[in-house]
Amino acid sequence: MRVVFIRLAVGLAALGAAAGVLAEITAKDYARAERWVVPFDATTNPRVRNLLPEVYWIGEEDRFWYLRETGQGHAFTEVDAATGKKRAAFDHAAVAEALVASGLADSDDEAAEADANAEAGAQIDAHKLPFTEFSFEEGRGAIAFAIDEKPVRCTLTEPVGCVPGDEPLPEPGLLVSPDERLAVYTEAANLHLLDLATGERTALTDDGEPNNGYGLYYGNWKASYIPRSRSGERQVPMETEWSPDSKKVLATRLDDRHVAVYPFVETAPDDGTHRPKVYLPRIPLTGEKPALLTWSVIDVAEGTQVSLDLPYEKLFHLHQDMTALRKVWWSEDGRLLRALAWADNLSGAYLFEIDLATGKPRVVIEEHATPRFDTNSTSYNPPNVEVVGDGAEVIWFSMRDGWGHLYLYDGATGELKNRITGGDWLVRDIIDVDAERQLIYFTGSGREPGNPYYRYLYRVGFDGKGLLLLTPEHGDHLIASPYNDVLAFDGASARPPVSPSGDYVAYSHSRPTVPTRSVIRRTADASLVAEFEAADATGLYEAGWRDLEEVVVKAADGVTDLYGVLHKPADFDPEARYPVIDSQYASPLTAVVPRNFSQALKPVPGKTPQMSLTELGFAVVSVDARGTTYRSRDFSHHSWKNLNRIGLDDHVAAIRQLAAERPWMDIDRVGIHGASYGGFTAFRAMWEFPDFFKVGISNVGVGSLHNMYPDYHWEAFHGQALYANETRYYDDSTETPVNYRDNDSLIQAENLKGKLLIMLGELDENVLPATTLQLVHRLIELDKDFDMVYAPNRAHGLEGRHFLRRMWNYFVEHLHGQEPPAYRMRDDQGDDHD
Numbered sequence: 001m002r003v004v005f006i007r008l009a010v011g012l013a014a015l016g017a018a019a020g021v022l023a024e025i026t027a028k029d030y031a032r033a034e035r036w037v038v039p040f041d042a043t044t045n046p047r048v049r050n051l052l053p054e055v056y057w058i059g060e061e062d063r064f065w066y067l068r069e070t071g072q073g074h075a076f077t078e079v080d081a082a083t084g085k086k087r088a089a090f091d092h093a094a095v096a097e098a099l100v101a102s103g104l105a106d107s108d109d110e111a112a113e114a115d116a117n118a119e120a121g122a123q124i125d126a127h128k129l130p131f132t133e134f135s136f137e138e139g140r141g142a143i144a145f146a147i148d149e150k151p152v153r154c155t156l157t158e159p160v161g162c163v164p165g166d167e168p169l170p171e172p173g174l175l176v177s178p179d180e181r182l183a184v185y186t187e188a189a190n191l192h193l194l195d196l197a198t199g200e201r202t203a204l205t206d207d208g209e210p211n212n213g214y215g216l217y218y219g220n221w222k223a224s225y226i227p228r229s230r231s232g233e234r235q236v237p238m239e240t241e242w243s244p245d246s247k248k249v250l251a252t253r254l255d256d257r258h259v260a261v262y263p264f265v266e267t268a269p270d271d272g273t274h275r276p277k278v279y280l281p282r283i284p285l286t287g288e289k290p291a292l293l294t295w296s297v298i299d300v301a302e303g304t305q306v307s308l309d310l311p312y313e314k315l316f317h318l319h320q321d322m323t324a325l326r327k328v329w330w331s332e333d334g335r336l337l338r339a340l341a342w343a344d345n346l347s348g349a350y351l352f353e354i355d356l357a358t359g360k361p362r363v364v365i366e367e368h369a370t371p372r373f374d375t376n377s378t379s380y381n382p383p384n385v386e387v388v389g390d391g392a393e394v395i396w397f398s399m400r401d402g403w404g405h406l407y408l409y410d411g412a413t414g415e416l417k418n419r420i421t422g423g424d425w426l427v428r429d430i431i432d433v434d435a436e437r438q439l440i441y442f443t444g445s446g447r448e449p450g451n452p453y454y455r456y457l458y459r460v461g462f463d464g465k466g467l468l469l470l471t472p473e474h475g476d477h478l479i480a481s482p483y484n485d486v487l488a489f490d491g492a493s494a495r496p497p498v499s500p501s502g503d504y505v506a507y508s509h510s511r512p513t514v515p516t517r518s519v520i521r522r523t524a525d526a527s528l529v530a531e532f533e534a535a536d537a538t539g540l541y542e543a544g545w546r547d548l549e550e551v552v553v554k555a556a557d558g559v560t561d562l563y564g565v566l567h568k569p570a571d572f573d574p575e576a577r578y579p580v581i582d583s584q585y586a587s588p589l590t591a592v593v594p595r596n597f598s599q600a601l602k603p604v605p606g607k608t609p610q611m612s613l614t615e616l617g618f619a620v621v622s623v624d625a626r627g628t629t630y631r632s633r634d635f636s637h638h639s640w641k642n643l644n645r646i647g648l649d650d651h652v653a654a655i656r657q658l659a660a661e662r663p664w665m666d667i668d669r670v671g672i673h674g675a676s677y678g679g680f681t682a683f684r685a686m687w688e689f690p691d692f693f694k695v696g697i698s699n700v701g702v703g704s705l706h707n708m709y710p711d712y713h714w715e716a717f718h719g720q721a722l723y724a725n726e727t728r729y730y731d732d733s734t735e736t737p738v739n740y741r742d743n744d745s746l747i748q749a750e751n752l753k754g755k756l757l758i759m760l761g762e763l764d765e766n767v768l769p770a771t772t773l774q775l776v777h778r779l780i781e782l783d784k785d786f787d788m789v790y791a792p793n794r795a796h797g798l799e800g801r802h803f804l805r806r807m808w809n810y811f812v813e814h815l816h817g818q819e820p821p822a823y824r825m826r827d828d829q830g831d832d833h834d
Helices: 013-018 027-034 092-102 108-119 225-231 538-542 610-615 633-639 648-661 677-688 712-718 738-743 745-751 769-781 801-816
Strands: 002-004 022-024 063-069 074-080 086-088 135-137 142-147 150-155 161-164 182-187 190-195 201-203 212-214 248-255 264-266 277-279 292-299 304-307 325-330 336-342 348-355 361-368 386-388 393-398 405-410 416-419 426-434 439-445 455-461 504-511 514-522 528-534 549-554 561-567 578-583 619-623 665-675 693-699 755-761 787-791
Touching: 027 610, 027 801, 063 528, 092 150, 092 161, 190 212, 225 277, 361 393, 386 426, 393 426, 405 426, 504 528, 549 648, 561 610, 561 648, 578 610, 578 648, 578 801, 610 619, 610 801, 619 648, 648 665, 648 677, 665 677, 665 801, 677 693, 677 745, 693 801, 712 738, 745 769, 755 769, 755 801, 787 801
Parallel strands: 578 619, 578 665, 665 693, 693 755, 755 787
Antiparallel strands: 002 022, 063 074, 074 086, 135 142, 142 150, 150 161, 182 190, 190 201, 212 248, 248 292, 264 277, 292 304, 325 336, 336 348, 348 361, 386 393, 393 405, 405 416, 426 439, 439 455, 504 514, 514 528, 549 561, 561 619
16 A cells, blocks of 8 residues: 555545645555455464464363374374373374274265275374364274264274264264164154164154144344255254253254245356246244244153143244243153243243243243343353253342342242352353352453453352452453353354363463464462463564554443454555444444454454554544443343444444544544344444434344344344334334334435445345345435445345455545455355345
8 A cells, every 4th residue: 555645636535636646556465454354264374384273172181182282283182181282192193094094084975985995005194184073982992083074983902993983874963862872853743752773663743734844943043044944854853952862852942934034036046047046934023913923841661741831921022043941951760850940021030940840930040120030140151140050049140230240049939049149240151060069250341440341260169259260361362151152252162161070171362463372271269271372473563464553442331441453554644534433333232342362363243454544544433432342231131222323423433532542543534344133233323323424334224123124133122113002013014113203214214325335135145135125225215326236136244256356446446535456356255145
């Protein structure tokens, strides 16, 4: 990028000219920008070795292995947690030779040549074995892994040999029992049992029917009706699970007979044919009654079925990613089922104890809150609720005192026994529970000095005593919840950090400007055993990486601290003036500003890396505003009935404050971009702050709330839809909820002043295409200028070279006032073509 002086300019370009300089963006700048493109969910980076080592404990030993990245490839490395000493997990060269001899490393197309290759001395590089995960079998006598999804097993004793692993299941759609003897599947809306040894089949239910049956999938469950339809394969019964003893099945029954179809048109069919295809999932819209999901327990040996008599009318409505039953625990004798259930619209939570002989529930714990009740610091992560001692005690999460903390209840009486944690800080995730020792391992944030988003690992007794910080390093500790229902942006590992004995923890930590270091500590006193790995970012910095700047600003209230990051433009000149881009995903369900090195290398979920934008002459700001997660209850609940602004007043305040101290930031040229909830926010920015945001790019963004499916993502944050009849259901399908009119883009589109690029995929089951196209229709009616990328046969989250280049071009053209250079990106930029 070079700076040139200009005399004349028009539109936004004139703003840069007024400062005397304007950056001429060239194809070389685009090439540099392309260097930093990585998928936002990537866990590795080609320029950084050992960015996030994953710890795999070996059986019940206090030893683990991890995949160590080396200059030659990778090595499976075993570590003794007691000493930190390392060694090869197995003989890599011997396994490589055995794979060559067996021909199992060849693809189907190469299988016929396997023998010839072996005779010709074909080799597999021992430093680049064709798998990245394995498990030990027969003690330590063998390893099992997969190559191209095909199971392989190699014995490690002499002579080392490799053979095909376990045979795949005989047919798709089987949910296998824990003892691997039985499987259940759905056929013709009923649940069936298959004996895997004999092949005998038994019908477990017989009253299922189309659109009212067992294991059936909700219309856009996991936003994947279309991929399921394309596969043509039977699916595993939806949200069905076995009891640990393999004797019972917790089965779902879906009734969506009353739900209308929502047509999707595939205009460029994936199979290469020319006639458009139509997909017809049943999806309710706001104001319509959703599908009903109920549960029953089936004793597969007895063939008996007991319906769970839950208060369904009080429970969370079926959602595309979640059901009302968030977590279940089976009693050791198989007589009881304990279930954590969300209340309708997140208004509360219940812990039920259900008698499986009658299906009758008993409420053990019930808690409600206004405007909503949270069972974790983010609803995307598992509830911080655990039933222990076969129901004797319950660990419960609540924000009742203004912060998210843990409480201990009597599992029999439902009475509170004691508070476990407390203070002006937040419990993030329960990581492990040692019921025998009455110990809880959890992550928390805000207790230690510094950035309140940095996670630390703690241990505490059930009685609330003995709280111990296990990870004292200043920074973010990359320990995530055991699983995540929808999205995870935290750059952390979900692998268990606590050793089988409970005597050690192995984990990684970093900061946005400090590469990852991985260590082992003793849980008795948090003393250091060893550092077993350190990320090597030499290649990253040699390629030109520039660290971001962590910033703290005040929210629009002038009181609350907000934590964000700022990326300076490449070839920074403090005398120049640079346009500013707000890179955001302002969802109230999470927080996305980078807090560790892994996050810093990836884009905030706006689909284009911040570093790429800096190469094009932009300053880039990201901030977690009030209304997002991982802070106090009041901070998080600021979003209540405030989604029309969705924290954008804080974004504006943050950018103004940063620019007041940095005159090179030109706040007369501010753009914003985001995808999904970030795309919704980009729309809101252009309607609510049209004089501040001059350019907006909405990638698969929700246009309005009333023409989407009913979703707690907004109903629990802006209020349940309320129509003129004072109910959540409309009388006339042309109605708009009274309380959603401030979120109605069809009304507010008239506020548009700046440049707006709308990007959508026609097969997006997450953000329904019509919510966007109805906005497009309204913009045309208003004769507003806007631009659009309509992506045939694409789903949610438009990635890939074309979409990235179009975003870059749009900002260059309308914030720099330049004609974008002729440039074509590589063809390996993660196109999401489904």
